[in-house]
Amino acid sequence: MLNTPPFRIKGRKTLLLADGEFPTAKAKTAVCFIRYREKDAAVVLDRGNAGKTVFDTLGIGRNIPIVATVEEAKAFHPEIAIVGVAPRGGHLDDIFREQILECIDAGMDIISGLHVFLEDDKEIREAxxxxxxxxxxxxRVSEEGTIASGNGCTTGARSVLTVGTDCGVGKMTVTYELYMEAVRRGLNVSWAATGQTGMILRERGIAIDRVISDFIGGATEALVNLEGVGKDVVLVEGQGALIHPGYAGVTLGLMFGAMPDCMVLVHDVERDKVREYNVEIPPLSEVIRLHQLVMAPLKDVPFAGVALNTSCLGEEEARDMIRTVEKETGLPAGDMVRFGAGEVVDGIVECLTKKGR
Amino acid sequence: MLNTPPFRIKGRKTLLLADGEFPTAKAKTAVCFIRYREKDAAVVLDRGNAGKTVFDTLGIGRNIPIVATVEEAKAFHPEIAIVGVAPRGGHLDDIFREQILECIDAGMDIISGLHVFLEDDKEIREAxxxxxxxxxxxxRVSEEGTIASGNGCTTGARSVLTVGTDCGVGKMTVTYELYMEAVRRGLNVSWAATGQTGMILRERGIAIDRVISDFIGGATEALVNLEGVGKDVVLVEGQGALIHPGYAGVTLGLMFGAMPDCMVLVHDVERDKVREYNVEIPPLSEVIRLHQLVMAPLKDVPFAGVALNTSCLGEEEARDMIRTVEKETGLPAGDMVRFGAGEVVDGIVECLTKKGR
Incomplete structure (x- = not known):
């Protein structure tokens, strides 16, 4: 069931294909790669920003060049090209297709997180x-699947699931930041990647949103049990949002597959509605309560903390916002990217310690 | 997106393959076919009950013979064979495979609701x-899909969704009974089949549990909008259960895709736990409240009634149970198969009339 790359990723120079989308939310795969694999990110392709550096447009990523064509990118000797956009529905447009063919001609290995499989494209296969x-x-996921048993992780590891108020609020980022902080503290921890961006960092995982819907929970369960082997804690990257009209089915299937011992809520403070939908995000304490009510028939699941994306705020405002959220929810809160994951990891440790199995 | 059969079903003599499972819950496809297409049900294959009639084992279905082999079934001149079992996970075992090959050799058309596609089997294709x-x-569903818009049915039809306390409690049966009662009353109504049994009766639909999980809602939305054309009401067959560890993702995706104007809760009074899982079914009023809380961020959705399967009770007990449920939930209740769908259709009409668009 686990999907692993046929080649090594880490340590190889990488071209990020993000034409027309950099550095918007749709280019989240490219942005996350730059954040966590900065050394490997050799060059970005985005015609609109060609000539600038990644730092110019994103505020991180030092002087990684942005170019307009694959031809120009070749000057930076990329060995891998990543389709660094996550379009709604996951389809491939003609411009990307042409660029991918050029990358293949130049000998690069290709990573794609699209719903459409590049390997099924005859011209690409020939190239x-x-x-x-x-x-x-x-x-790519197995057509085969299993129905979830409802037992979650049975390796002895405790599981922690990130859930969100919307998609694209940073569940993957938060999961990875929590993981790195937990590792720094010497915890015996792993993480389960459930989406394309996380899987590229983790170099393995299962794209849960691609699984046949009967098998969402079973696939999650299988993944958590693989990542949990020999670990005390497994952090599970959530998907979608329970209040998202398009993706809630994936979210709930993943929740019941992971059967977490605690959850972390992820929220972008700039967002008051679900992106591209006319759905207001309820107060965070209500969102938390909703997740707990939905889990309740199966398991009482506490929340360990709230992870905020405060990038739209100044530093003082951001710290105020974090305090406000802590007061509203009664939980430790923080912005992992900006101020570190310490408080929320404290919350997780407290949750998992308090409530023994 | 819609899946339609390549041949006519209604009016042709049918063999129901239900070996080893008749008339258990796993043979629900066969049982429903007998209930609603009794004239077409020519013969049942189930070695354990061979020699009996369907009436002997099921209490309906008159003297439809049960036989032990395809060879014996041929005496009743079936033109179609239906794989009449719905095994957990939807896989095909060797016995069924052999029987299907014999049916094909005998010239029968085959209908299968398994997750494994018979058409992908080389030996079957050759036969x-x-x-x-x-x-x-x-x-079989399209690999292509769309993300739900969150707008539900936009044809002008109001939509009514059946939801359940478990899978296999009778959501399809209830949907179909409500449909027939609505037709009897002269309502301009259609219904959307979302699972294999319903699709065989409807001769079209989408097997929602087979759709790629990102597209559950989008597929439901597409189906409801097809069935809603020119209609005042479209009844949508629900899937799984919101409290089901294995199938809740499908259930919620379907709820958000259908965006119903009202819901009907379906419950088997014999069941106090989710079948094959250690999950207690909460009181019905709590189950109703849970569905409403989950829908609330998108839409306020009233319940129109409760449909009970009281087949484990005597008639007087059943009527008492219905009154008890009516009192507990404040909603019209009934056992559609036993006492008719009148009360719940009244409830639906009231819901849809009270709350104009």
């Missing part, structure tokens, strides 16, 4: 066999 | 091309 490049279709 | 038979893989 691959000519150049010797390989493709990792991150979203 | 088909030899005999000229055709196969309808009911669960």
């Amino acid at each position: 691959l066999s000519k150049s010797g490049s390989q493709i990792w279709d991150v979203r | 088909l091309s030899k005999s000229g038979s055709q196969i309808w893989d009911v669960r």
